[in-house]
Amino acid sequence: MKNIHCKVFGHNFQVTRDVTYHVKEYTCKNCNKQLTTNENGYLTELTPEFKEINDVLEHIHMKRHMRSSLNLKQHLDITNDDIEYIHIKHKVKSDDELHASVDLSNLLVFKH
Numbered sequence: 001m002k003n004i005h006c007k008v009f010g011h012n013f014q015v016t017r018d019v020t021y022h023v024k025e026y027t028c029k030n031c032n033k034q035l036t037t038n039e040n041g042y043l044t045e046l047t048p049e050f051k052e053i054n055d056v057l058e059h060i061h062m063k064r065h066m067r068s069s070l071n072l073k074q075h076l077d078i079t080n081d082d083i084e085y086i087h088i089k090h091k092v093k094s095d096d097e098l099h100a101s102v103d104l105s106n107l108l109v110f111k112h
Contacts, residue, residue, distance in 0.1 A: 012028055014028075020061040033045075
């Protein structure tokens with residue numbers, strides 16, 4: 001009965017897991033069909049092989065994300081209690097300035 005709904009109206013996919021910023025896993029709410037993003041960015045069926053690849057990708061992504069956060073905190077000599085956002089000024093025109101707040105967890109810092 002659940003498959004009939006998907007055959008008539010199409011699948012109703014929801015993101016069930018964020019592997020990285022670009023790779024996600026999806027599950028149909030009606031028939032529980034699972035898809036994932038492949039290496040070309042297209043949706044493909046979630047096989048055990050893709051599940052294992054996604055597990056490794058998620059581990060690498062989390063490790064890099066944690067390492068970059070630690071490097072930033074050490075470089076700026078701050079803790080989470082000290083500062084939550086860094087304010088950046090960027091010249092748009094000669095008289096105008098654009099103010100933006102950047103979340104520290106997404107900030108990339110180059111050491112000179």
